[in-house]
Amino acid sequence: MMEGDSSWRFSLPAEGTVLVGRDEPADLHLKDESVSRRHARILVTEEGARVVDLGSHNGTLVNGRPVEGAHLLLSGDVLSFGAVLAVVRARSRPVAARRTLETERLMAHLREEVDRALRYSRPLSVLVLALPEPLTGGRDAVEALLTAEAGPAEALGWLDAAHLLCVLPEVSGESGEDGLGERVEALLAAYPRARLGTAACPTDGCDADTLVAVARTAAQAAKPGRAAAAADGATRLDLAGRMVLVADPAMSQLYALLRRLAASELPVLVCGETGVGKENAAFAVHHWSRRSAGPFIAVNCAALPEGLVESELFGNEKGAFTGATSSRAGLLESAQSGTVFLDEVGELPLSAQAKLLRALEVRRITRVGDTRERPIDLRVVAATHRDLEAEVVAGRFRQDLYFRLGAATVLLPPLRERPREVPLLARDFLARACQALGRKELVLASDTLQALSRDPWPGNVRELRNLMEFVAAAVAGDVVDPHHLPPRMQGRKGAAVPPRTDPVPEASAPDSRLPLAQELRELERRRMMEALDAEDGVQTRAAARIGMPIRTFSFKLKQLGVQVRPGRRGPTPE
Numbered sequence: 001m002m003e004g005d006s007s008w009r010f011s012l013p014a015e016g017t018v019l020v021g022r023d024e025p026a027d028l029h030l031k032d033e034s035v036s037r038r039h040a041r042i043l044v045t046e047e048g049a050r051v052v053d054l055g056s057h058n059g060t061l062v063n064g065r066p067v068e069g070a071h072l073l074l075s076g077d078v079l080s081f082g083a084v085l086a087v088v089r090a091r092s093r094p095v096a097a098r099r100t101l102e103t104e105r106l107m108a109h110l111r112e113e114v115d116r117a118l119r120y121s122r123p124l125s126v127l128v129l130a131l132p133e134p135l136t137g138g139r140d141a142v143e144a145l146l147t148a149e150a151g152p153a154e155a156l157g158w159l160d161a162a163h164l165l166c167v168l169p170e171v172s173g174e175s176g177e178d179g180l181g182e183r184v185e186a187l188l189a190a191y192p193r194a195r196l197g198t199a200a201c202p203t204d205g206c207d208a209d210t211l212v213a214v215a216r217t218a219a220q221a222a223k224p225g226r227a228a229a230a231a232d233g234a235t236r237l238d239l240a241g242r243m244v245l246v247a248d249p250a251m252s253q254l255y256a257l258l259r260r261l262a263a264s265e266l267p268v269l270v271c272g273e274t275g276v277g278k279e280n281a282a283f284a285v286h287h288w289s290r291r292s293a294g295p296f297i298a299v300n301c302a303a304l305p306e307g308l309v310e311s312e313l314f315g316n317e318k319g320a321f322t323g324a325t326s327s328r329a330g331l332l333e334s335a336q337s338g339t340v341f342l343d344e345v346g347e348l349p350l351s352a353q354a355k356l357l358r359a360l361e362v363r364r365i366t367r368v369g370d371t372r373e374r375p376i377d378l379r380v381v382a383a384t385h386r387d388l389e390a391e392v393v394a395g396r397f398r399q400d401l402y403f404r405l406g407a408a409t410v411l412l413p414p415l416r417e418r419p420r421e422v423p424l425l426a427r428d429f430l431a432r433a434c435q436a437l438g439r440k441e442l443v444l445a446s447d448t449l450q451a452l453s454r455d456p457w458p459g460n461v462r463e464l465r466n467l468m469e470f471v472a473a474a475v476a477g478d479v480v481d482p483h484h485l486p487p488r489m490q491g492r493k494g495a496a497v498p499p500r501t502d503p504v505p506e507a508s509a510p511d512s513r514l515p516l517a518q519e520l521r522e523l524e525r526r527r528m529m530e531a532l533d534a535e536d537g538v539q540t541r542a543a544a545r546i547g548m549p550i551r552t553f554s555f556k557l558k559q560l561g562v563q564v565r566p567g568r569r570g571p572t573p574e
């Protein structure tokens with residue numbers, strides 16, 4: 001939920017009704033003036049959650065469009081109640097939320113296709129068509145258009161009156177590819193003002209809900225009459241050299257909120273688990289504020305030496321305590337005209353909390369051992385992984401300081417709730433780590449991406465970054481396989497763990513046996529390269545030579561990072 005200057009989480013019940021409004025008895029009680037007293041109702045049933053507007057003054061919108069009737073909500077939808085925004089998030093992955101029968105069947109089909117694609121390393125894409133207006137009739141025309149050319153495994157159906165989903169097995173999602181290009185052209189010919197979004201498995205997601213959410217986001221980002229790939233929906237923010245990737249709809253909304261907050265002078269409290277990117281969020285506030293030319297001083301309150309917390313924060317005069325050999329400005333003074341980031345603010349001792357509160361209120365500090373007050377001109381952004389409200393109740397955190405710091409509170413979701421960002425961040429971190437080591441870029445195998453996507457990531461983005469730095473340094477070959485990952489991430493596919501077995505005849509490294517999956521992949525790669533050699537780099541003939549469908553062949557070549565060398569005759573005849 002994003003209301004005014006703050007964000008927080010609201011959990012829908014497993015079943016039942018949620019009244020949204022400004023009235024005290026509302027279940028989802030909002031304070032913003034733009035929200036009507038009885039604004040909307042969310043009905044949660046076995047089939048999913050639906051929102052109904054209750055004749056509100058400023059309306060209820062889903063993805064920018066006013067809702068009519070009971071509108072089915074999907075993971076990734078952006079809901080607006082007046083000026084209050086909410087991003088819908090399915091409770092867990094893979095999400096088994098029930099849809100209407102039509103949508104439910106389609107999603108079940110997609111889940112099966114995702115499973116198949118991941119299990120057999122086959123390409124799979126989804127395409128979402130977003131119509132400018134919901135269709136009240138005439139759906140048959142679109143469906144006829146697509147089914148006329150559809151392959152037997154292809155499926156399509158409506159997610160709602162304005163969004164059509166096509167499931168395209170054996171399509172890797174490359175622009176201009178057979179299958180995808182035809183669909184895009186046919187759809188745009190019929191609906192010149194529609195927007196299209198595509199997403200591919202496993203590069204853009206490893207579960208059905210993520211793929212659909214990502215493709216819908218891409219469609220929303222596309223211009224009318226154009227198609228956009230999922231990668232286009234990701235934004236890479238360059239915050240004075242800090243690269244921050246934002247792709248999840250909730251994260252996009254949160255960064256938009258941070259940008260708005262940056263323009264004010266309000267203190268901001270960033271909450272979230274360890275490693276979710278709280279410091280990046282704090283830096284974004286600084287970077288976008290009028291203080292960006294000033295310093296950004298990050299203080300880890302948990303790491304301040306006991307007994308020296310106050311002198312570190314507020315400075316000290318010479319002789320104020322044993323060891324104080326000279327007068328020294330504290331961290332708050334050094335943040336003059338800039339921003340101080342108080343990380344792990346919940347760890348501050350109560351005495352320092354009292355002094356900090358006073359400093360923020362009077363905008364002056366007193367160094368330890370001094371009586372003079374010195375003016376400070378800074379903005380405070382604080383962060384915590386703790387529930388500060390609970391800390392207040394437990395008497396460990398001052399309520400008045402909590403109110404002061406938490407005027408605007410931003411809750412960053414953990415990485416496991418941002419499935420869209422896992423593969424993107426993994427690839428970005430891996431590419432950067434390989435570049436730093438001066439080595440050729442490594443490729444993440446599809447079952448590795450799947451393992452990464454299924455992990456709960458208790459250490460969040462930091463853990464993912466560390467892991468990618470580790471594999472960049474440790475993996476000898478070109479491909480990162482699941483067995484390169486920590487044991488916790490291996491063998492979760494439900495498939496049998498590959499038994500140790502004799503190496504297949506042509507596999508390399510007979511002395512150090514590799515897991516079967518990797519041996520097979522190396523055999524496949526070798527056979528593909530041999531076929532390419534034998535066929536002078538002509539992919540269609542090479543694919544036919546080893547009995548592999550051409551789309552799979554070129555998809556795998558790309559996945560393996562293999563480029564057909566120029567100079568060969570007719571390298572890409574398709």
Ligand SMILES: Nc1ncnc2c1ncn2[C@@H]1O[C@H](COP(=O)(O)OP(=O)(O)OP(=O)(O)O)[C@@H](O)[C@H]1O
Nearest residue numbers: 243244245273274275276277278279280461462465
């Ligand atoms: N969206 C992102 N894009 C790129 N890098 C990110 C992103 N989010 C986090 N990181 C990186 O992950 C690491 C951890 O992020 P950060 O230090 O901001 O987390 P934190 O929540 O402040 O952690 P802690 O709770 O331990 O203080 C950093 O290296 C950061 O640059």
